Amino acid sequence: MHSFGIAGAGLLGRLLAWRLARTGAQAQVFDAAAGPAPAFDAQGPAAFSAAGMLSPLAERDHADARVASLGWRSIALWRDIVAALPAPRPFFAERGSLLVAHRGDLPSAQRVLARLAGETRAAPEALDTAALARLEPALPPPAHAWLLPGEAQIDPLATLAALHAAAEGVAWHWRRPVAQALPGRLQFEGGDWAEFDCVIDVRGLGAAQSLPLRGVRGETVWLHAPGHGLTRPVRLVHPRHRVYLVPRPDDLLFLGATEIESEDRSPVSLKSAVELMSAAHSVLPVLAEARILRLDRHLRPALPDHLPRTVHEDGLLRINGLFRHGWLMAPALVQDALALLRQEVVA
Numbered sequence: 420m421h422s423f424g425i426a427g428a429g430l431l432g433r434l435l436a437w438r439l440a441r442t443g444a445q446a447q448v449f450d451a452a453a454g455p456a457p458a459f460d461a462q463g464p465a466a467f468s469a470a471g472m473l474s475p476l477a478e479r480d481h482a483d484a485r486v487a488s489l490g491w492r493s494i495a496l497w498r499d500i501v502a503a504l505p506a507p508r509p510f511f512a513e514r515g516s517l518l519v520a521h522r523g524d525l526p527s528a529q530r531v532l533a534r535l536a537g538e539t540r541a542a543p544e545a546l547d548t549a550a551l552a553r554l555e556p557a558l559p560p561p562a563h564a565w566l567l568p569g570e571a572q573i574d575p576l577a578t579l580a581a582l583h584a585a586a587e588g589v590a591w592h593w594r595r596p597v598a599q600a601l602p603g604r605l606q607f608e609g610g611d612w613a614e615f616d617c618v619i620d621v622r623g624l625g626a627a628q629s630l631p632l633r634g635v636r637g638e639t640v641w642l643h644a645p646g647h648g649l650t651r652p653v654r655l656v657h658p659r660h661r662v663y664l665v666p667r668p669d670d671l672l673f674l675g676a677t678e679i680e681s682e683d684r685s686p687v688s689l690k691s692a693v694e695l696m697s698a699a700h701s702v703l704p705v706l707a708e709a710r711i712l713r714l715d716r717h718l719r720p721a722l723p724d725h726l727p728r729t730v731h732e733d734g735l736l737r738i739n740g741l742f743r744h745g746w747l748m749a750p751a752l753v754q755d756a757l758a759l760l761r762q763e764v765v766a
């Protein structure tokens with residue numbers, strides 16, 4: 420039986436631990452955080468702060484075809500992962516998403532659509548008022564709307580909790596920051612070492628001494644909006660932010676997100692909060708009476724090319740740079756990484 424030392428219990432760390440546990444491997448996970456639950460202090464996993472949109476088509480607005488391709492594969496993998504988790508299963512839905520624009524923003528929307536035309540697996544479908552009303556009866560018709568078919572969404576909090584709970588036999592070590600991840604061994608802050616057949620470094624931004632990573636700040640608003648009625652994520656063409664409204668179970672609506680070139684982890688600014696909330700209110704006026712549950716922020720771990728990177732050598736695997744697409748790409752990246760490890764184990 421092979422032993423794995425995983426540095427980082429965020430999205431990749433939990434997915435890897437769960438997958439390895441199912442193969443009967445011996446896995447230990449080490450994380451700097453105090454425990455498995457979210458603290459919303461911008462320090463633990465960025466994954467807790469994410470919207471959980473699985474948007475291979477919409478992300479072609481700025482991302483490479485490789486991101487979309489990993490994304491389409493991952494949507495199918497998430498379907499199987501969620502089905503394999505014990506009940507109550509995390510919320511996961513494949514209903515597509517909407518792109519909407521106010522009257523004056525049609526030229527901007529057309530520029531977005533031109534970029535999405537690079538995607539071969541799916542294309543935006545223009546919706547007239549009747550078609551939109553059939554899909555989202557609670558949404559007051561915006562001037563322009565398109566369905567982005569095939570897109571999906573997942574509940575990040577419930578999924579991270581479920582992967583942690585279902586990873587049988589995995590040893591989780593909290594408040595155990597890793598200083599160095601080297602082939603076959605981890606060094607912890609404080610100086611002690613532990614040895615494994617294979618070390619997996621998935622510390623997100625915490626691995627910045629090993630990879631040219633930078634953090635990209637994202638701010639979000641969590642709303643309680645009973646009766647809001649939305650059934651799928653809605654993106655608004657907006658001059659400054661990629662604004663989206665994501666419905667979650669229990670009448671929650673998640674508004675995101677700013678994308679700011681800064682590693683500032685301090686609380687959400689007034690300007691960002693006002694811009695996100697007024698944009699959301701312009702799409703769904705019923706939000707006037709929504710209650711603000713949380714203003715959250717975190718840093719997306721990005722490499723210079725904004726693409727994910729898997730680095731593999733004997734006894735060491737690093738996966739990082741998931742940027743704004745971690746939920747979209749993680750299952751496919753983990754599947755490919757485990758295939759690499761199987762070759763190493765067999766060799």
Ligand SMILES: Cc1cc2nc3c(=O)[nH]c(=O)nc-3n(C[C@H](O)[C@H](O)[C@H](O)COP(=O)(O)OP(=O)(O)OC[C@H]3O[C@@H](n4cnc5c(N)ncnc54)[C@H](O)[C@@H]3O)c2cc1C
Pocket residue numbers: 426427428429430431432449450451452462463464465466467468469470471472473595596597598621622623624625626636637638639675676716717718719720738739740741742743744745746747748
């Ligand atoms: C506002 C926002 C919205 C987002 N929305 C989406 C979305 O809708 N769809 C999507 O696909 N993606 C989204 N993302 C991106 C996604 O959250 C990230 O790409 C993903 O979380 C990266 O996963 P990871 O496992 O690499 O890192 P993380 O999830 O950040 O996990 C890293 C882990 O390493 C631990 N760690 C750090 N340093 C150390 C250390 N020295 N020793 C031990 N452990 C350490 C951390 O505590 C953490 O648990 C969003 C991100 C943000 C911030």
